Amino acid sequence: MSMDRLWAPWRLQYVASDGAAPEPDPPPEPTGWIDGADHNCFLCRAAAEYRDAAQADRRLGVAARGPHTLVVLNRFPYNNGHVMVAPLRHASDLVDLLRDEHFECIDWFVRLTGVLGERLKAEGFNIGLNLGRVAGAGVPGHLHWHVVPRWPGDSNFMTAVADTRVIPQSLDALWELLSEALAPT
Numbered sequence: 001m002s003m004d005r006l007w008a009p010w011r012l013q014y015v016a017s018d019g020a021a022p023e024p025d026p027p028p029e030p031t032g033w034i035d036g037a038d039h040n041c042f043l044c045r046a047a048a049e050y051r052d053a054a055q056a057d058r059r060l061g062v063a064a065r066g067p068h069t070l071v072v073l074n075r076f077p078y079n080n081g082h083v084m085v086a087p088l089r090h091a092s093d094l095v096d097l098l099r100d101e102h103f104e105c106i107d108w109f110v111r112l113t114g115v116l117g118e119r120l121k122a123e124g125f126n127i128g129l130n131l132g133r134v135a136g137a138g139v140p141g142h143l144h145w146h147v148v149p150r151w152p153g154d155s156n157f158m159t160a161v162a163d164t165r166v167i168p169q170s171l172d173a174l175w176e177l178l179s180e181a182l183a184p185t
Contacts, residue, residue: 028056038090043142046072047088063175064108064182068101071108071182072144073171079148080169081120083112083178086144094131097143105145112147115181120169122149 030048037044042060047070050056057065061073063083074082085108087101097105109127116122126148130136 025059028052028059030056034088034090036090038141041090041139041142043070043072043084043086043139043144044090046070047086057179058172058175061171061175063178066104066108068098069104069108071112071178073174073178074146075171077148077167077171078146079150079154080167081116081122081149081174083147084144085109085112085147086142090142092141092143094143109145109147111182115178116147116149119177119181120149122151124150126150 027045028050030045031051032049033039034044034047037048039045046057046060046062056062061075062070063073064071065088068089069085069087072084072086074084085105087097087105089098089101091097091101113122113125113127116125127145128148129143129145130138131143133140
């Protein structure tokens with residue numbers, strides 16, 4: 001009987017951690033922060049300004065930016081293509097969102113489902129927000145929606161028997177795909 005091997009070296013950091021999301025290297029140092037930013041919030045850090053914005057976006061997993069929002073790769077994805085959409089501002093509740101932020105988030109959902117459907121052949125999506133720590137929000141201070149592509153049978157045996165998800169694409173390859181597909185035209 002031969003055994004298949006699953007090679008996913010980027011998962012070691014998550015599996016070996018105590019639940020925290022450690023940085024592989026020190027994050028880049030911003031040259032400017034959004035007003036009201038929490039300097040310990042990874043989404044605020046992603047929203048900040050940098051001398052070399054393209055390099056910082058790649059290191060921080062920022063696939064795209066709008067005037068009021070950004071699209072960030074989930075470093076510990078539930079499925080291949082799992083991204084988050086967040087306002088640039090550190091806002092913790094839906095009532096804190098400005099109208100432009102709200103509508104821009106909705107626009108990203110439309111664009112992302114189109115791009116991920118076309119490029120990754122996703123056949124469905126879960127789009128959700130965990131509002132508050134008791135609702136499962138890992139970062140309760142900064143609103144963010146999860147966009148999770150889905151395929152038939154994507155809840156495979158690995159989830160049931162090994163408490164493991166198989167993510168077939170590296171985060172860097174996903175960043176390449178999305179940053180190109182979501183670039184302003």
